[in-house]
Amino acid sequence: MRAALALARRGLGTVWPNPAVGCVIVSQGRVVGRGWTQPGGRPHAETEALAMAGEAARGGTVYVTLEPCAHHGKTPPCAEALVSAGVARVVVAVQDPDPRVAGKGVALLSKAGVEVLEGLLEDEAAELNAGFFQRVTIGRPLVTLKLAGTLDGRIATHSGESRWITGEAARMAAHLLRAETDVIMVGSGTALYDDPDLTCRLGGLSERSPVRVVVDGRLRLPLTSRLVASANDIPTWVLTLEGCDGNRREAFMDAGVDVVEIPAGAEGSIDLEAALDALAESGVTRVLVEGGAHLSAALLRAGLVDRLIWFRSPRMMGGDGLAAAVAFGVDHLAQTPRFERIDVRPVGDDIMETYSRL
Numbered sequence: 501m502r503a504a505l506a507l508a509r510r511g512l513g514t515v516w517p518n519p520a521v522g523c524v525i526v527s528q529g530r531v532v533g534r535g536w537t538q539p540g541g542r543p544h545a546e547t548e549a550l551a552m553a554g555e556a557a558r559g560g561t562v563y564v565t566l567e568p569c570a571h572h573g574k575t576p577p578c579a580e581a582l583v584s585a586g587v588a589r590v591v592v593a594v595q596d597p598d599p600r601v602a603g604k605g606v607a608l609l610s611k612a613g614v615e616v617l618e619g620l621l622e623d624e625a626a627e628l629n630a631g632f633f634q635r636v637t638i639g640r641p642l643v644t645l646k647l648a649g650t651l652d653g654r655i656a657t658h659s660g661e662s663r664w665i666t667g668e669a670a671r672m673a674a675h676l677l678r679a680e681t682d683v684i685m686v687g688s689g690t691a692l693y694d695d696p697d698l699t700c701r702l703g704g705l706s707e708r709s710p711v712r713v714v715v716d717g718r719l720r721l722p723l724t725s726r727l728v729a730s731a732n733d734i735p736t737w738v739l740t741l742e743g744c745d746g747n748r749r750e751a752f753m754d755a756g757v758d759v760v761e762i763p764a765g766a767e768g769s770i771d772l773e774a775a776l777d778a779l780a781e782s783g784v785t786r787v788l789v790e791g792g793a794h795l796s797a798a799l800l801r802a803g804l805v806d807r808l809i810w811f812r813s814p815r816m817m818g819g820d821g822l823a824a825a826v827a828f829g830v831d832h833l834a835q836t837p838r839f840e841r842i843d844v845r846p847v848g849d850d851i852m853e854t855y856s857r858l
């Protein structure tokens with residue numbers, strides 16, 4: 501199952517709106533088939549593994565990270581394909597929350613006389629597809645806020661220098677995060693001041709650049725920015741307030757940018773919950789937020805940050821450095837957004853800490 505989870509991970513960022521699934525088929529002590537969900541979500545992992553195994557699947561054991569599907573999509577259900585292939589046993593990590601499946605895949609297998617075991621490495625499998633699970637259950641993608649800063653939590657000097665606080669290994673790890681997400685999101689301030697590319701620039705993974713989303717209530721993003729200039733090559737969406745300037749909207753669309761209008765929230769700025777709902781409706785399961793301090797604070801205050809990844813560089817900057825988020829207006833500890841640490845690892849000279857919302 502660990503091998504199947506490693507295969508599943510390969511699909512993250514490319515398979516949305518579908519989950520990233522991995523499948524390993526073992527027969528007579530040997531691996532005879534391996535598969536993972538293909539870009540765009542099809543073929544499914546089981547189809548790939550069965551195709552590789554061929555006749556060798558008969559009598560074998562299948563390890564699959566998500567319950568095999570039971571619905572007729574573009575192809576017949578995976579659960580049926582497994583039965584037809586004559587496998588003896590299917591070991592499932594976690595149930596598929598998609599109402600078209602949700603237990604029906606396991607039921608179909610059991611009814612056909614295939615032995616089914618459920619729950620092996622369930623937590624790991626659920627975490628891997630937390631984005632898909634959230635899209636299906638609450639209609640919202642998984643939001644991961646990525647930040648890089650000093651030991652005292654500063655992300656730039658007061659003069660605006662931030663390149664580079666963390667070392668090369670940490671920056672490569674951050675690019676890998678981009679490869680594994682469906683959408684990378686920034687606020688308009690960051691888009692204006694940094695003029696970022698927001699692409700994945702890891703060797704061999706440049707095809708894995710996610711959709712770039714700018715939260716820009718007033719359409720401040722310059723038409724001359726790198727993001728707009730490359731919008732015909734890499735999908736770029738601007739989320740703006742309803743009733744935006746029609747001419748400006750037109751100019752963005754002509755440049756290949758998709759402009760999506762979102763209602764205003766209580767404070768007159770974009771309602772971030774509505775923005776995330778709109779992304780989920782487009783099939784997005786995973787959003788990586790890379791700043792800036794205004795968007796980060798707004799998401800944190802609204803309780804919309806599901807995972808927080810903090811790259812911590814071993815240096816101090818002092819109180820004149822810029823904080824990761826602008827003021828929350830918190831008076832008491834009881835009001836602070838809380839997280840639990842789920843992973844910590846050294847990356848070069850820095851430390852990568854991963855937190856989950858409590």
Ligand code: AOF
Binds near residue numbers: 521567596
């Ligand atoms: C599997 N193996 O590798 C994946 C599954 O639109 P369709 O027909 O491709 O179906 C999408 C649904 O299939 C998705 O919502 C989820 O329930 C399941 N995804 N199932 O057996 C896979 N990716």
Ligand code: ZN
Binds near residue numbers: 545
């Ligand atoms: Zn399937």
